[in-house]
Amino acid sequence: MTSNKSTHSDCCGRDGGHSHYGEFSLKNEIVPVALSMILFVIGLIFYEDLHNTRFFLGEYLVFVPAYLISGWAVLTAAGRNILRGKIFDENFLMTVATLGAIAIHQIPEAVAVMLFFQVGELFQDFSVSRSRSSIKSLLEVRPDSANLKVDGEMKPVSPKSVQVGNIIVVKPGEKIPLDGEITEGASQVDTSPLTGESVPRTVQVGETVLAGTINKSGVLTVRVSKLFEESSISKILYLVENASSKKATTEKFITRFARYYTPVVVFFSLAVAILPPLFVPGETSAEWVYRALVLLVISCPCGLVISIPLGYFGGVGGAAKRGILVKGSTFLDTLTDVQTVVFDKTGTLTKGVFNVTQIVPKNGCSETELLHLAAKVESQSNHPVAKSILSAYGESVETSDVKDYREIAGHGIQARVGNSIVIVGNSRLLLRENIEHDVCDVEGTIVHVAVDGVYRGRITIADELKDDAVEAIRNLKNAGVEQIVMLTGDNQTVAQIIARQLNLDSYLAELLPEDKVEAIETYLGKASKGKKVVFVGDGINDAPVIARADLGMAMGGLGSDAAIETADVVLMTDAPSKIAEAIQVGKKTHKIVWQNIVLAMGVKGLFIILGIFGIATLWEAVFADVGVALLAILNAGRILKVN
Structure with a gap:
């Protein structure tokens, strides 16, 4: 700077x-x-x-x-x-x-x-x-060195020289130098340099830690998942500078x-x-x-x-102290005229942490076979639904026989497993392929599985509202936002339940990414003169909508790189309640x-x-x-x- x-x-x-x-x-x-x-x-x-x-x-x-x-x-x-x-x-x-x-x-x-x-x-x-001290303090969280573990010994090196997959050790009181996954140890991590939140977060094996945060108690062994230039702290510094x-x-x-x-x-x-x-x-x-x-x-x-x-x-600077990264002063002005806030659902209003709650096999398929097939096809996807299926399967997945993998945006995945064509996706995908399947009216996301055109069953996956989601909607109303809307690719039943729980003004369900863009165009056209429409999302599919809105917001923790880079405002805590706070600052x-x-x-x-x-x-x-x-x-x- x-x-x-x-x-x-x-x-x-x-x-x-x-x-x-x-x-x-x-x-x-x-x-x-x-x-x-x-x-x-x-x-x-x-x-x-x-x-x-x-x-x-x-x-x-x-x-x-x-x-x-x-x-x-x-x-x-x-x-x-x-x-x-x-x-x-x-x-x-x-x-x-x-x-x-x-x-x-x-x-x-x-x-x-x-x-x-x-x-x-x-x-x-x-x-x-x-x-200026609040912004300058961000520079002070830039890590100076990393303890690289090589052949059982630790060697201090520059974080810029550490590669993805390397193992680093973070001692109590040290800044975590790079983003990564904990492989050994448990500790409390001070995330306030990135998020503004003063309460330390407890972390353990399997959880992700971010560069720039501070290890408070135990020794952590971390497998690096991103290069220094791609780490959270580097992106934050770039945005602020x-x-x-x-x-x-x-x-x-x-x-x-x-x-x-x-x-x-x-x-x-x-x-x-x-x-x-x-x-x-x-x-x-x-x-x-x-x-x-x-x-x-x-x-x-x-x-x-x-x-x-x-x-x-x-x-x-004031927004940065609160874990809200505003990419330019022009966006502070935009925040003063917000009339409509449009939310994505998964990972934005909900935790994006899915759990398999029901497995219903059909046509001679067993629960184990159904889950195994779904895990094979979903093994190459980063979507939260895919991760929940893999977590429920609980074993390593052999993918050598998975060929011709293809993600169909807003629908699901198609791949060849051995000599069979396997489809894993929502009801729209099976309708498109003219495959008869169960029609469900349940609380949760339904993933249907079909093999060579024959329906094999369904998996129900449930998500939870974020802890501050209800508070976020209430605060937005108090801040003068006239209309709060949710757009989701999920089914009508799930969307209706979420909308009712949050007291949203309206919602649109079963949308493809291009449908979300059309919906935003509609809300932009309806906005009063001088008033603004905000879209808040986290996934790579949300990037086009974030770019089209008057002001795009992205979740900085769970959010995809594409969403974060496209957004005008990044919420580092992934907390929807920060939106009203950003409007207050503006x-x-x-x-x-x-x-x-x-x-x-x-x-x-x-x-x-x-x-x-x-x-x-x-x-x-x-x-x-x-x-x-x-x-x-x-x-x-x-x-x-x-x-």
Whole structure:
């Protein structure tokens, strides 16, 4: 993340200083401020004596060094930008205003402008640094090394050098360096770096652990399942580091606004300095030049240019602390206008942990034979239904005689086992093949099995609702979501039961992946103007629907790589209740960003009027500018504290 510069450096000219993420050092930055302050105070105390020296020499000897020390960053940035052809920026405003003040012999005011601007910058940078800490902390969970087990010995290596299938050992207190499956040991794992959940999770042999989490108690032996580049933590870091590339509409507007606003301010101030003395009798050039300089200082848009991106950055960081990865500030804006939330069922509203509850053989087939056939065909699938059948079979599956394997999306699987064609799938698949079969009205997913066109029986598989599914729907209603829908490829009976348990507004069952896309198109067409449709899913079949929705969400734990990469928001805890939380973060971010815009524009507008009429001085101008920027920065920091 250190490769990205903050908007703060672009605004205030500290391109090479502390404004990089996490590089702020209070000790280093306070020295020039303190030195300038000492010279400034000395100048004010002995102002009369210094002012009365020959050619004001004493005054220049004290105030000019104070001016150069406090304003050097602004002066050099203005000079560099002029050479690059970027004349009208904030540094230019400050430079012209203060040099003009020196020209009309208002030297203390010129120093005050630069000094208090510098003090304001110091507080701003401190606030920026603290606000960014939540995202910077993600970098700290990047594992540094892995204990690779080779020939019974452990060797510390870089996680990037470990291959899939290698065995690593994770000791108590160590970060788990790579995703993998536990082969030995049991422990408690702190998942808060990835999910934001503070309660440790108990893990044991056969369970999956994720890179970046922390082993709390026992020694774990883990078989690596993913390369470091493909691990959960690497994906999270990539998503967060690149979140700033997708700017919100408000953020883009402010960038464009500042580009045109600054030259308008410069020419308006020039008109204030020149026109009144020419056309209004009795008005002096010195008075109106001073007023123009006040306008230049007041008009500096630093508070806006800094606080708006920081507000969105804080929103992304606040969401990340809660295990919600938002891939860009534009999606925070989208979350404020959600009208419809559409859920996939399996793995999203339900646990996706299936158990075989009934085996019903037909036409001379035994239960053992039926389960064995289904396990053979499902052995090459990663679908939760397939895993449940393999788990129920409980033995290793010989697949050398399984040929011509073919997954039929939304239907099931067809394969050649020995010399027979075996079909394992839902009722639609058997209807398509004109195979007579049982018609079931039971709670659960039905998997039918047929061999060479003859029905051999069915397997009933039950899933459970996620623990927070009911709470998730209730919270979405409370958050103002008008319609909550479920789309599933499962049968009507199962869909109806789930919809009733969750109090959903509507549902559509027995859908193919392309049917889900059509359904989303329908909901998008029905949405009110400016309102958004969200789709939440986890499987590879959900990727097209996630991409088509106004905002796509994916489950980060159970979710497929395709769904996670396509989604705009990733829920690392796989908890549907996080959706309402994400909407809250989006709404609070949007609210605070607009509070900052109104605050900055309102205060600046008021002081511009006061400056034109000669009521506001340079002293008040700098306090107004720095004060607005500070208030905006502190207000933006509140986003990290969404309840």
